[in-house]
Amino acid sequence: MVRLSMGCGGAMYTQTLILTAAHCVDNLGTGPSTSVGVTWGVVDLQDPTRTTRTSNYVHIAPGYNGDGKDWALIRVSQPIDSPLLKLATDTSLHSGSFTVAGWGAAVQGGPQQRYLLKADVPFITDTQCASAGGSYSGLIFNEEICAGNWTSGGVDTCQGDSGGPMFKRNAANEWIQVGITSWGIGCAQPGRPGVYTEVRYFANDICSAAASLGGCQSSGGLTVGNPGNQASTVGTAVSAVSHVASGGTAPYTWSATGLPAGLSISSSTGVVSGTPTSTGTFSVTVTATDSAVPARVGSTSYTWTVSSAPIPGCSATNGTDVTIPDLSTVESTVAVSGCAGNASATSTVAVSIIHPYIGDLVVSLVAPDGSAYVLHNRSGGSADNIDTTYTVNLSSEAANGTWRLRVQDAAASDTGRIDSWTLNLGGGGTPSCAGTNGTDVAIPDLSTVTSTIALSGCAGNASATSTVTVNIIHTFIGDLVVTLVAPDGSTYVLHNRSGGSADNINTTYTVNLSSEARNGTWTLRVQDAATGDVGRIDSWSLSL
CATH class of the missing domain: 2.60.120.260 (Galactose-binding domain-like)
Known part of the structure; x- marks a missing residue:
């Protein structure tokens, strides 16, 4: 389950695609978009262990006009190593109760929640749902499914839960997504159930759209085994790392993202080989695409750390x-x-x-x-x-x-x-003239906040090509002025209210700091200069 920056929910369809409601992203249209921020992997949205991503493409259901067909896919910039929520493909689960979840309001008209909430809601037949009258009389059978406590109300999805999944366990004890939170009249009112997009009706359309964005959700159990995190040394050939796929339709075509420089994957065998040429820790995702039409995919993710050659004694x-x-x-x-x-x-x-x-x-x-x-x-x-x-x-x-x-x-x-x-220990030597501050700093509306990095043991002045990497979560970056303040108080404006209504700043700035002494306390100052939006400094790094 994910939280989207516009205030909706979503479910992981593949490791790069999120299934949500079309009405959550209708203003963006189908096409490239970096406007959606994604938070995954936590109950508490402020948990420092959360995983965040930014969208790079949005696909809205063809023909969506606000009446039915309320589904969309959001592709994220980097894979998320998440379990996937399979889609229902028939009506066999249309009975009993479903589970719904989200960070939306706990009561009608209430605030959005910091912590994920969930509840169980009973299935309601299309005929009974339509009998509620008003907007419900236009219920689109097959495209929409209803759930809620018909007689007493009291439990429901609410504002801010849109796009999140409605799901239940099948006979094999697997969680299966039956619906997408779509609309309702108020929240938790008797005789006014929640209405959800019926995903089994759109499963093939969703799969076809996903295939054009990197691959359909695994069907028939297509999975890729995880070889575990890898470690190697610059200049030393790696032992071949094999990957095994099962399910789907063989043969498979293999691809990989994030491999260290000098390594490659065989498209026919899935074996990674080569000799690393640079150090670092790399997030690797290996994907197998089967021969079905539309193609099915399975993937796995792990880290690959490349170290410098050990110096004797270090x-x-x-x-x-x-x-x-x-x-x-x-x-x-x-x-x-x-x-x-x-x-x-x-x-x-x-x-x-x-x-x-x-x-x-x-x-x-x-x-x-x-x-x-x-x-x-x-x-x-x-x-x-x-x-x-x-x-x-x-x-x-x-x-x-x-x-x-x-x-x-x-x-x-x-x-x-x-x-x-x-x-x-990498051979010792001169301490690195770089630092990172990963402590979250809230940015209240119309305020100025700071985050600091203290450097010592660095000789001389900073470089003319110093870099400042800034990660700020904010729903309207046109409100923000972001400035680097040197130890002597000199200021360097990095971002000055550009970007309009776009979400989040994830940018590395190159700054001429050659007139500044390296050592001392450096400050990132962020001013929110307009009303209506809040956010946080997520992390920032300085390399002199």
């Missing part, structure tokens, strides 16, 4: 098992010596932990001076095991000394072990 591994008892904290250590200077801004920590419920775990790297860097904080729910390489900015830490991997089991019932871990 990396270490501890392969000794350490048991993680229930509700305990344990540590494993590595000692680094002979590594000059500070650690790298792109140091890596490769962690292998065996545990049946990783949502119980908090995993931290503890530097020799006691500073702690949280790598994993109770995410992942009931998933098994952590096999991940984390990239960490350790440029403020001396490389030499004893480093500790600390693992806390913070909930009852499961145990495990640290299997092994490897620390690569």
Whole structure:
């Protein structure tokens, strides 16, 4: 389930397509659009672990005119590794009760919600629904389906829930989307049920539209196995990484996005091979497209971390098992010596932990001076095991000394072990002259707020091609003035009320800061200069 920036909901149809209501995006029309912000993966919209994306295309149901056909697809700029909500293809689930969910108003005329709410609503036949009269008498049988407490009311979707899914479990215990929240008269009133787009009627049309945008939802169980997160080293050929598809109609055509430079995927076999040429952590999505018409797709996503070649003495591994008892904290250590200077801004920590419920775990790297860097904080729910390489900015830490991997089991019932871990400090050297502040700062209406980054240990002045990467969530960026303030108080305007009604700023600005000393406290100042909209600084990074 996702929340859309205009105040609607939606469901993940594929990892790049969101199914929502046409009336939510009717003002945008069909075509390229970067106007829709997407929040996924959380109950609390302010949860810092939320995943956000921006749209790059909107497709509205052909022939939509406000009466029926209330569905649309939104394609996002990067895949979201999300479970998918399958669509109903027949009426076999049209009985009993359905589940509805959203962040809309909890009462008629009330405010939108910060936390996701859900409720169960009983099925109502088309004939009974149409008997409510008024607008209901125009109910379009087959295209629309109704649900709600007919006699007593009290439970319903409401303003702000539009576009969200109505769903229930099938005989195989799978969640199936039956409807899309569309319209109603008021909220939760007796004899005035909620009306939902009947997705089984439009399933083929939705699939055909999706095929033109990257691929239809998996049908017949087309899935791609996940090989797990990958780690490799610049200049060293990777061991071939294979991908396996099942279901759909063979043969499959393979593609990939986000691969590190120097790597490629075979379109016929799905094998990734090559030699990485640059460092970094990359979000990789591998997709299999089958031979059906229209084509069906399955995909999987994972991270691929490419590290610099270890310099002797600047990396270490501890392969000794350490048991993680229930509700305990344990540590494993590595000692680094002979590594000059500070650690790298792109140091890596490769962690292998065996545990049946990783949502119980908090995993931290503890530097020799006691500073702690949280790598994993109770995410992942009931998933098994952590096999991940984390990239960490350790440029403020001396490389030499004893480093500790600390693992806390913070909930009852499961145990495990640290299997092994490897620390690569990137060879030390001069600390990176860069910084990031990922702490959210609310931007109230008609206000000015700031976020700071403190830099030290950087020699001389900043570069003439310094960069400032700004991520601001806001529903009307034409309200905003965004300024970088140097330690000496000099100001550099990055964004000055341009963009009109567009949502969000996700931009990297190049700024000549050659007259400014690198060291000191740098400030991002954001002014909301017009009424009607609010937002937040999501994160920003400075590289001098």
